[in-house]
Amino acid sequence: MSPTDQAVLRQLHDDHATALWNYVVRLTGDRATAQDVVQETMLRAWRGGITDDSSTRATSARAWLFTVARNLVVDDARSARRRHEIVEDELPDDPVGDRVDAVFEQMIVLDALRTLSIHHREVVVRAYYGRQTVAEIAAELDLPPGTVKSRMHYGLRALRLALQERGVTR
Amino acid sequence: MSEDRYADWDAAYVVGALSPAERQDFERHLETCPACRASVAEIAAMPGLLGRVPDTQAMATLAPEVVEPPPAELTQRLFDTAGDELAERRRSRIRRRAVLAGAGVAAAAVIGAAVIPRVVTDGTPAAPPTVAMQQMRPSALTAQLQLTQKKWGTSVSMSCRYRDSAYAGGVRTYALDVVDAQGNRSQVSTWRAAPGDTSKLTAATALQPGQIKSLQVRDVATGTLLLTRNGAAS
Numbered sequence: 412m413s414p415t416d417q418a419v420l421r422q423l424h425d426d427h428a429t430a431l432w433n434y435v436v437r438l439t440g441d442r443a444t445a446q447d448v449v450q451e452t453m454l455r456a457w458r459g460g461i462t463d464d465s466s467t468r469a470t471s472a473r474a475w476l477f478t479v480a481r482n483l484v485v486d487d488a489r490s491a492r493r494r495h496e497i498v499e500d501e502l503p504d505d506p507v508g509d510r511v512d513a514v515f516e517q518m519i520v521l522d523a524l525r526t527l528s529i530h531h532r533e534v535v536v537r538a539y540y541g542r543q544t545v546a547e548i549a550a551e552l553d554l555p556p557g558t559v560k561s562r563m564h565y566g567l568r569a570l571r572l573a574l575q576e577r578g579v580t581r
Numbered sequence: 582m583s584e585d586r587y588a589d590w591d592a593a594y595v596v597g598a599l600s601p602a603e604r605q606d607f608e609r610h611l612e613t614c615p616a617c618r619a620s621v622a623e624i625a626a627m628p629g630l631l632g633r634v635p636d637t638q639a640m641a642t643l644a645p646e647v648v649e650p651p652p653a654e655l656t657q658r659l660f661d662t663a664g665d666e667l668a669e670r671r672r673s674r675i676r677r678r679a680v681l682a683g684a685g686v687a688a689a690a691v692i693g694a695a696v697i698p699r700v701v702t703d704g705t706p707a708a709p710p711t712v713a714m715q716q717m718r719p720s721a722l723t724a725q726l727q728l729t730q731k732k733w734g735t736s737v738s739m740s741c742r743y744r745d746s747a748y749a750g751g752v753r754t755y756a757l758d759v760v761d762a763q764g765n766r767s768q769v770s771t772w773r774a775a776p777g778d779t780s781k782l783t784a785a786t787a788l789q790p791g792q793i794k795s796l797q798v799r800d801v802a803t804g805t806l807l808l809t810r811n812g813a814a815s
Binding site: 416417420424428429431432433436442443446449450451453454457458513516517520521524525529532533535536537538539540541542543544545546548559560561563564565566567568570571574579580 | 593599648664
């Protein structure tokens, strides 16, 4: 029993730990937190018998791990926000709570942005954050301006979908 | 409508990437095209949400991603925790079997350690020293222990402080385990603590101080070992 169980965890670890670790580090920006989240996520997968072979699961182990990890991070951000709300109840406006909110939303939007394909992401990021025009992006990426507009069109829709899945927008 | 050359201009428009001439052009078109107006409305909230992310962080998503291996410490902890859980599962199977076989007395000696009220000294000449538990991994918990030898075993007094931290995650349940020289683990106490709490508790084990290899605090929900202190049998 135990050698099998150990082997299952070893397999999960070897297949997914590096991807999961990099994902959670980018999500939280904090290695200590990321260690806790990755360990907890891997243990839950192991206890729940989540493997890539399991035909009863519709999604792959990788998708399962990423979803559980993201939920752990989000739950913790939410409970941090609640704690601040309780502590700072008497203050008319709540700078700490606002900051937690801002950090939380920043994290979710950045995570959603990373789910876009590179073709979609590069035109959206260059236009919005780099303040480049369609013509400038088209010249730099050696694409027709019509293609740049079209990629932005699909890119923002993909972003909207990713944010809807994360409960940020309707 | 199907030949609408403006059909995919919506995104470039809302992020401000059209040239002034194109923008005027598109705005004139919007006045007469409900479909394009609807498209713009669909994604109108996106610039505000993108604005939550600082420019430098967003631009960094275009750089090739650096992939690093997970820290060795993480891997070590993961397999240690899993190993502890497996050992615990095996032991509880053995205990269940022992109880079913009628050897309830022996099992009770292992499990039956319980939280008891503060122990009155058994004529011990001097109070035993208080020692701090060591962190097995970074956490918001710190604890001090005091072990007192009794005729029936050992009384364990513990003062456990849960420091507030930005990433503590609310009220959690902890357990104190005693591990004997053979590596058998038995839980002697559980308690709940929230950030800022100091919990004082007294637990008891039938083991003599000389038979205790270590005392360990773990998070009950995750099984993660947080604090440890070696005993005389280590």
